[in-house]
Amino acid sequence: MSNVIVNRVAEFLKTYPPFNFLSKDDLENVAQQVSIKYFEEGERLFSQGEPAQSHFFIVREGSVKLTENQASGELVKEYCDQGDVFGVLALLGKRPYVLNAIVAEETIVYFVPVSIFELILEQNSKVALYFAAGFASGQVVVRQDLSQGQKARGVFKNESNDHSLLIFSDPSVIKISENVLTGFKDLSIQEAAEQMSFEEVSSIVVVNEQKHPLGIITDKDLRKKVVAAGLPLGASVSEIMTKELIVRKSDASFSDLYLCMIKNRLHHLVLTKDGTSQSPVTGIISDHDVLLSMGNSPAILIHALLNTMDLEEMKSIRLRAEQMLRYYLENEVAMDFVASVMTEINDVIISQARIIALTKYRREYPEMEGIKFCFLSLGSEGREEQLLRTDQDNAIIYEDVPQELYDQAAEYFLKIGTEMVEVLIHCGISPCPGNIMASNSKWVQPISTWKEYFSEWILRPTEEALLNSTIFFDFRAIGGTNFLADQLTDHIYEEVRKKHFFLNFLANNAYRKPAPLGFFRGFMVERSGEHRDQFDIKARAMMPLADLARLLILSHGVVGINNTFKRFEKLAELEPVNEELYTQAGKAYEILMRMRALEGLHHGNSGRFIDPESLGKLYKQLLKNTFSPLLELQELVKVRFQLDYFSK
Amino acid sequence: MSWSLFRKKISPKSFVKDFLKEFKSDIPDIRQFDELTFVVLDTETTGLDLFKDHILSFGAVKIQEQKILISTAVEWYLASSKTGKEAITVHGLLKNEEELSLESFATQMLPYLGNHVIIGHSIGFDLAMLKKALRPFGLVDFPNPSIDTKDLAIRLDHGLMVDPSRINFQDYTLDSLCQRFKIETDDRHTAGGDAFLTANLFLKLLKLACKKGINNWGQLKK
Numbered sequence: 001m002s003n004v005i006v007n008r009v010a011e012f013l014k015t016y017p018p019f020n021f022l023s024k025d026d027l028e029n030v031a032q033q034v035s036i037k038y039f040e041e042g043e044r045l046f047s048q049g050e051p052a053q054s055h056f057f058i059v060r061e062g063s064v065k066l067t068e069n070q071a072s073g074e075l076v077k078e079y080c081d082q083g084d085v086f087g088v089l090a091l092l093g094k095r096p097y098v099l100n101a102i103v104a105e106e107t108i109v110y111f112v113p114v115s116i117f118e119l120i121l122e123q124n125s126k127v128a129l130y131f132a133a134g135f136a137s138g139q140v141v142v143r144q145d146l147s148q149g150q151k152a153r154g155v156f157k158n159e160s161n162d163h164s165l166l167i168f169s170d171p172s173v174i175k176i177s178e179n180v181l182t183g184f185k186d187l188s189i190q191e192a193a194e195q196m197s198f199e200e201v202s203s204i205v206v207v208n209e210q211k212h213p214l215g216i217i218t219d220k221d222l223r224k225k226v227v228a229a230g231l232p233l234g235a236s237v238s239e240i241m242t243k244e245l246i247v248r249k250s251d252a253s254f255s256d257l258y259l260c261m262i263k264n265r266l267h268h269l270v271l272t273k274d275g276t277s278q279s280p281v282t283g284i285i286s287d288h289d290v291l292l293s294m295g296n297s298p299a300i301l302i303h304a305l306l307n308t309m310d311l312e313e314m315k316s317i318r319l320r321a322e323q324m325l326r327y328y329l330e331n332e333v334a335m336d337f338v339a340s341v342m343t344e345i346n347d348v349i350i351s352q353a354r355i356i357a358l359t360k361y362r363r364e365y366p367e368m369e370g371i372k373f374c375f376l377s378l379g380s381e382g383r384e385e386q387l388l389r390t391d392q393d394n395a396i397i398y399e400d401v402p403q404e405l406y407d408q409a410a411e412y413f414l415k416i417g418t419e420m421v422e423v424l425i426h427c428g429i430s431p432c433p434g435n436i437m438a439s440n441s442k443w444v445q446p447i448s449t450w451k452e453y454f455s456e457w458i459l460r461p462t463e464e465a466l467l468n469s470t471i472f473f474d475f476r477a478i479g480g481t482n483f484l485a486d487q488l489t490d491h492i493y494e495e496v497r498k499k500h501f502f503l504n505f506l507a508n509n510a511y512r513k514p515a516p517l518g519f520f521r522g523f524m525v526e527r528s529g530e531h532r533d534q535f536d537i538k539a540r541a542m543m544p545l546a547d548l549a550r551l552l553i554l555s556h557g558v559v560g561i562n563n564t565f566k567r568f569e570k571l572a573e574l575e576p577v578n579e580e581l582y583t584q585a586g587k588a589y590e591i592l593m594r595m596r597a598l599e600g601l602h603h604g605n606s607g608r609f610i611d612p613e614s615l616g617k618l619y620k621q622l623l624k625n626t627f628s629p630l631l632e633l634q635e636l637v638k639v640r641f642q643l644d645y646f647s648k
Numbered sequence: 649m650s651w652s653l654f655r656k657k658i659s660p661k662s663f664v665k666d667f668l669k670e671f672k673s674d675i676p677d678i679r680q681f682d683e684l685t686f687v688v689l690d691t692e693t694t695g696l697d698l699f700k701d702h703i704l705s706f707g708a709v710k711i712q713e714q715k716i717l718i719s720t721a722v723e724w725y726l727a728s729s730k731t732g733k734e735a736i737t738v739h740g741l742l743k744n745e746e747e748l749s750l751e752s753f754a755t756q757m758l759p760y761l762g763n764h765v766i767i768g769h770s771i772g773f774d775l776a777m778l779k780k781a782l783r784p785f786g787l788v789d790f791p792n793p794s795i796d797t798k799d800l801a802i803r804l805d806h807g808l809m810v811d812p813s814r815i816n817f818q819d820y821t822l823d824s825l826c827q828r829f830k831i832e833t834d835d836r837h838t839a840g841g842d843a844f845l846t847a848n849l850f851l852k853l854l855k856l857a858c859k860k861g862i863n864n865w866g867q868l869k870k
Contacts, residue, residue: 004840005709005721036716038851061830108848111715418676425683435672 006031009110012060016083026120035111036060045101045109046087050316051323052097054604055111056087062107066099074100115603180270180284182207185214189226189240190233192217202286203268206241211280213270215241220267249275250282257285259340262298298324298341305348309356311426314349318389318427321345325387326601335590336565343384346429350375351479353423357416365412367405373398373413374480375420375438382474383546383562387597389429390606392421393436393471395443397450397484410441417444436471447484451491458495461505469506470547473554474562489559496554503555507641510547511634516540516627523612523623534609537596541626545589548633565589581632588626595623660786667758671791675765677866681854684865686711686795687760688767688850690842691774702726703777706757707840709847710764714854716847722760723840724748754785766794769822769846793869797846800853800868801825804860808870825849 010031013019019027035055039045045057048069057064063081067074077099080086086101181204183192192204196219203218217237225231225240246264248257250271261269271283287299301324304317321342328338354375362369378393380386396417401409417438425431438444445453454472457465473492477485496502515524516535523535549567556574561567568586572579600607612620638644660668675684689708695701703726710720727747748756757778768774771794779789798820802810818824822845826833831848834841862868 003721003723004707004838005723005844006718008834008841008844009718032719032721034718036718036848036851037714038848038855040855419678422676422678422680422683426680439676440673 009034033113033116037109039103039107041105043103046097047100049096055113058110059084060108060110063104065102065104068099178283180205180281185238187237188234192237205281206237213245213277213281215243217241245277247272247277302348315427329594329598339384342387347478349427353420354479357419361415368412371399372481374477374484376475377478378475379471382476388600391432392424392429393432394438396438397447400446400448414441414444450488454492455495458499458502461502466509476562504641506551507637508643510551511643513544514540531609535612537610538608542592585629588629591626658786663755664785664787670763675865679865682713685764686767687764688843688847690839691777692839693777698776703781705839707843709843724753726753754782766792767850769797771796797850804856
């Protein structure tokens with residue numbers, strides 16, 4: 001159905017190449033996908049080196065200059081005015097911009113998504129040729145007629161410059177230094193520093209006679225603990241060395257070592273023969289080694305995040321993380337590694353958001369200074385499974401305060417929560433449609449109220465309470481005071497233990513989830529609405545598995561494992577009889593997570609709805625295979641929790 | 649002579665209830681423009697009398713991240729028993745397109761509006777007409793926040809505390825403002841065309857507002 005607004009956009013497009021080559025229907029399809037933005041002089045559409053956006057640009061009115069960074073400043077390479085198309089490199093999708101685009105005067109720009117255009121490129125050779133010709137001359141496709149364009153030569157000549165995907169070029173390239181500089185603890189600081197300079201290394205490991213590590217001294221220690229503190233250089237190294245050493249086994253997998261460094265924010269990781277500090281030192285790995293072998297690495301992103309409070313920068317770092325994610329997924333990097341890295345990045349953003357909020361309101365509420373609180377991530381982020389920036393679900397618990405501070409605390413923590421939620425929204429994490437967020441006063445409460453909430457849900461498992469339990473039971477404290485969250489966890493287990501029947505309700509709820517396959521083993525697709533004929537991978541496959549894992553782990557009274565596939569791992573350990581089934585279920589969940597995330601990245605959405613017809617035969621089968629442990633688990637739960645006797 | 653004197657209480661239909669459910673909490677004041685969704689709308693009516701006249705067509709488009717999303721553009725024509733002569737002469741509107749019954753219009757429009765911020769030029773009139781049209785289904789009022797581009801333009805020129813007698817309202821018609829902000833006016837007097845112009849105008853006003861320090865929802869809604 002065409003309407004006057006779409007027509008207006010189409011009317012404009014059709015007067016300029018390459019749109020003039022399009023049929024009326026194609027033109028209308030393109031026009032329908034356009035978005036329009038107004039810019040003022042000096043605003044930037046993109047910068048040199050940034051990853052390509054998912055659309056290219058056409059000047060509707062005004063002008064945009066394309067510049068190149070040079071030592072002397074930015075050099076203008078080209079002006080684009082009405083009808084000019086630029087930023088087309090995004091069509092290749094894999095390279096960063098080679099120029100800056102800066103608005104030269106008040107300008108209206110049309111954004112055309114690459115996805116719709118790719119379709120047309122395939123069907124319309126004239127359009128393809130037009131763009132191919134443009135590439136030869138650089139990034140800009142200027143208005144020109146076809147005869148000129150056909151002179152195109154050296155198309156895509158920049159291919160060798162592709163460095164946007166250098167993440168793990170090859171893990172084996174990472175060099176673990178085996179010649180570790182060591183010294184005994186009677187060494188003086190002066191002597192240690194001399195040896196470090198001589199060997200040109202940034203650290204020395206202090207060992208005993210059996211070469212077991214006792215501590216480590218780094219450049220930073222010399223600066224902070226010696227020079228800045230005015231310690232005499234003759235003092236013993238044991239006075240300044242870091243004694244709480246985290247060590248790993250030298251033949252551990254690279255992702256283990258690396259994850260350990262990221263999680264503990266280590267610059268140096270000492271390796272020993274058996275992975276404890278009671279065995280000889282065999283090697284050392286520094287973040288510098290890691291950085292050298294990587295471009296877009298988690299360490300770099302986290303480091304960058306920790307060093308900024310600027311919202312725009314945080315947003316762009318989060319975007320880079322998504323690029324990295326895509327690379328990981330496409331290259332089948334282990335899911336627990338991928339999920340841990342993404343969780344860590346999200347957690348750092350939350351910690352930064354917390355600092356931003358506290359800084360903003362600290363002065364206004366001096367009475368709130370010492371009152372402990374913690375920010376809870378719920379749902380998939382709570383389970384450390386959030387790969388894409390889908391909904392945020394979160395809440396705040398704070399200490400119980402004296403009566404006279406009650407109102408003030410409620411007001412203060414709601415402001416803190418609201419600010420944090422806004423920071424997350426700004427970083428691209430969409431708000432929760434159900435408004436389960438720390439900006440909702442209902443979910444910003446003192447610990448006593450939270451205990452009441454949970455007691456109530458467990459005591460009276462209404463439909464809503466069960467829905468809440470699927471979201472709230474997977475909470476995880478981020479930043480702040482963990483003991484509040486721990487208290488709440490204890491309370492929940494105590495309540496569940498007292499009222500064991502709650503688990504039967506939970507089981508019934510997990511059992512009644514919509515089935516993934518129809519009678520003839522076809523996918524159960526949505527029958528109507530926006531997602532007609534698409535398969536809801538979240539509701540029909542992932543949520544049921546997550547619900548079952550939560551239920552079973554709760555029934556075993558296990559605390560502290562939130563992750564669905566780690567829960568299955570634990571269950572396999574607890575119930576050797578069902579080990580095979582739980583292992584399969586954990587694997588199925590990993591596969592589903594990967595498929596959903598890839599689907600989401602590919603389409604720039606939540607990846608929740610998949611068109612089964614678009615999957616290749618192999619993927620279709622893979623997806624179907626993930627359902628069999630699900631169906632088996634449902635049967636197990638049905639018997640174990642006696643759901644046949646369950647009144648409705 | 650307000651029609652509201654004769655108002656009977658009508659219990660809301662289920663789609664009206666669904667719509668009202670969307671409004672769980674107010675938009676936080678500190679929310680930035682990029683994070684807000686706006687629905688820019690316009691209606692064409694048989695005339696300017698709230699009591700006698702009714703809606704002929706409805707056009708709208710959404711703005712997200714300060715971008716007009718053409719994919720969200722809608723234009724709906726309402727079936728009506730009387731086609732006001734006045735409307736035909738002023739707007740050149742003829743019976744065309746597929747016409748919707750009032751009920752199917754209402755069931756499509758409410759989910760489209762959602763809990764977004766409504767934008768329009770002299771939006772008070774459009775909202776009053778829509779309210780009247782939706783009354784038979786039990787909607788008493790739109791809980792959506794709204795911004796009038798006319799008021800916003802006046803505020804940006806004169807500030808919040810302006811003496812109305814000092815304003816030349818002729819400078820603030822949609823035509824005058826489009827001319828001033830260099831927006832081409834091709835499709836005036838179709839609901840879709842006017843909604844699109846208003847959306848363009850609103851984007852420009854938002855930038856102007858930012859320059860004057862109005863940069864979040866709390867500032868804008870004042």
